Amino acid sequence: LRNPDEHGPLSTAPTPQGTGRRAGLDRADVVAGALLLIQNEGPGALTMRNLAAKLGVTTTTIYWHVGGRDDLVTEIIRHQSEVQAARPVEGTGPRDRLMSAARHIWESARDNRAITSLAHQNGASALLQHPLEVALVRELEAAGVTGPAAAAAHRSILFTIGGFLVQALRDESAIPAERRAAALWAASDEQLDPATTEALAARPDLDELFDATVRAVVDSHLPI
Amino acid sequence: LRNPDEHGPLSTAPTPQGTGRRAGLDRADVVAGALLLIQNEGPGALTMRNLAAKLGVTTTTIYWHVGGRDDLVTEIIRHQSEVQAARPVEGTGPRDRLMSAARHIWESARDNRAITSLAHQNGASALLQHPLEVALVRELEAAGVTGPAAAAAHRSILFTIGGFLVQALRDESAIPAERRAAALWAASDEQLDPATTEALAARPDLDELFDATVRAVVDSHLPI
DNA sequence: ACCTGAACACCGTTCAAGT
DNA sequence: ACCTGAACACCGTTCAAGT
Numbered sequence: 001l002r003n004p005d006e007h008g009p010l011s012t013a014p015t016p017q018g019t020g021r022r023a024g025l026d027r028a029d030v031v032a033g034a035l036l037l038i039q040n041e042g043p044g045a046l047t048m049r050n051l052a053a054k055l056g057v058t059t060t061t062i063y064w065h066v067g068g069r070d071d072l073v074t075e076i077i078r079h080q081s082e083v084q085a086a087r088p089v090e091g092t093g094p095r096d097r098l099m100s101a102a103r104h105i106w107e108s109a110r111d112n113r114a115i116t117s118l119a120h121q122n123g124a125s126a127l128l129q130h131p132l133e134v135a136l137v138r139e140l141e142a143a144g145v146t147g148p149a150a151a152a153a154h155r156s157i158l159f160t161i162g163g164f165l166v167q168a169l170r171d172e173s174a175i176p177a178e179r180r181a182a183a184l185w186a187a188s189d190e191q192l193d194p195a196t197t198e199a200l201a202a203r204p205d206l207d208e209l210f211d212a213t214v215r216a217v218v219d220s221h222l223p224i
Numbered sequence: 225l226r227n228p229d230e231h232g233p234l235s236t237a238p239t240p241q242g243t244g245r246r247a248g249l250d251r252a253d254v255v256a257g258a259l260l261l262i263q264n265e266g267p268g269a270l271t272m273r274n275l276a277a278k279l280g281v282t283t284t285t286i287y288w289h290v291g292g293r294d295d296l297v298t299e300i301i302r303h304q305s306e307v308q309a310a311r312p313v314e315g316t317g318p319r320d321r322l323m324s325a326a327r328h329i330w331e332s333a334r335d336n337r338a339i340t341s342l343a344h345q346n347g348a349s350a351l352l353q354h355p356l357e358v359a360l361v362r363e364l365e366a367a368g369v370t371g372p373a374a375a376a377a378h379r380s381i382l383f384t385i386g387g388f389l390v391q392a393l394r395d396e397s398a399i400p401a402e403r404r405a406a407a408l409w410a411a412s413d414e415q416l417d418p419a420t421t422e423a424l425a426a427r428p429d430l431d432e433l434f435d436a437t438v439r440a441v442v443d444s445h446l447p448i
Numbered sequence: 449a450c451c452t453g454a455a456c457a458c459c460g461t462t463c464a465a466g467t
Numbered sequence: 468a469c470c471t472g473a474a475c476a477c478c479g480t481t482c483a484a485g486t
């Protein structure tokens with residue numbers, strides 16, 4: 001994270017106190033520190049004051065290096081976006097390859113919950129996922145779907161994935177019991193089949209459901 | 225909203241000043257005021273101080289009547305949930321009736337953007353949509369889908385709807401240009417068909433896309 | 449060029465006090 | 468029972484000032 005010859009706040013070397021001292025930070029250090037903070041303490045921990053304290057500076061230093069919170073988030077997501085871009089699409093047929101590309105978006109989100117949540121809360125999902133979305137569109141074109149049909153198919157698949165992501169990223173423990181779906185179904189006295197009510201009150205297997213649902217959507221966009 | 229014989233802050237009658245005076249509010253008044261505030265100024269306007277000012281009281285009065293912000297949101301959503309519950313499912317075949325039930329969730333959200341956004345931001349979507357979800361499950365059972373299969377189908381359809389809702393409720397104007405999907409595609413220099421890129425940079429017709437996508441998901445859960 | 453200190457305008461929430 | 472005033476611990480952001 002830091003050069004060893006710079007004895008910054010993250011090292012144990014004594015740091016000169018008082019106004020005007022140098023912390024030896026640059027833009028990349030701030031972004032790296034923010035990434036670390038989010039991964040360790042969740043997206044809610046990314047406040048200007050918290051990050052500044054972690055870096056051993058005052059909040060105004062963050063503003064000097066990267067600008068406001070919005071710029072910082074953009075920079076974090078842009079960085080993470082490149083990290084996530086590497087997954088190669090697998091499979092031979094168009095259907096398998098499209099499912100592979102779709103699963104990459106899903107799995108990247110689940111493997112990086114905190115950053116994905118941050119992106120979602122700040123309207124930066126498109127930025128984060130863009131390289132993986134490009135891969136999806138490529139497979140659509142390879143399958144012979146182009147132009148407006150490709151855009152429609154892409155969004156159709158992408159929004160479906162998005163619905164599952166919202167569900168997977170939601171922190172259920174932070175939601176009051178009265179608002180949780182499981183509790184609502186358990187408390188419901190509608191005239192439904194008891195087996196149905198029981199199944200609705202249980203925890204879903206999101207991965208299995210994701211596959212079946214996205215496959216149906218993918219298939220609806222492929223030429224027969 | 226208020227009894228006319230109570231001369232509260234929303235009336236023009238002079239109100240006694242100073243500590244300890246009566247505002248004549250009850251729990252329902254506070255919730256109604258909150259609903260009005262959200263509908264007029266958006267979900268971001270619902271702060272304890274803002275609401276208190278609108279009601280002509282101090283924030284602590286809100287706490288006395290409805291508890292903290294979480295309790296207030298729950299109460300607002302619970303109220304709105306009952307308002308939304310009225311839409312009757314239409315159509316004759318299982319497929320049409322399921323699509324009708326699904327569209328009710330979609331249209332309710334579009335007709336009540338501010339409150340739906342508030343619910344989504346506070347993890348209260350399940351609470352808001354629950355009556356409409358019950359209607360969806362009823363149609364699944366009427367179509368012969370019960371137990372775990374009904375739960376799977378319900379969630380599959382619901383999460384798909386959720387993905388479209390997130391898209392529709394997002395306030396694009398509040399998102400920096402660099403993060404917007406349209407801008408990302410327009411700036412992309414990937415080797416894609418120009419017609420595809422152009423279509424991806426344009427504004428999608430969400431209603432049309434919603435119908436096609438949800439229909440594909442619904443069909444995948446119906447017995448052939 | 450790089451960083452601090454103080455301030456501004458916000459949040460949700462609590463607690464003692466008033467009538 | 469119903470409501471206020473003051474306070475606490477937070478936010479993001481700006482601006483003048485220091486080295």
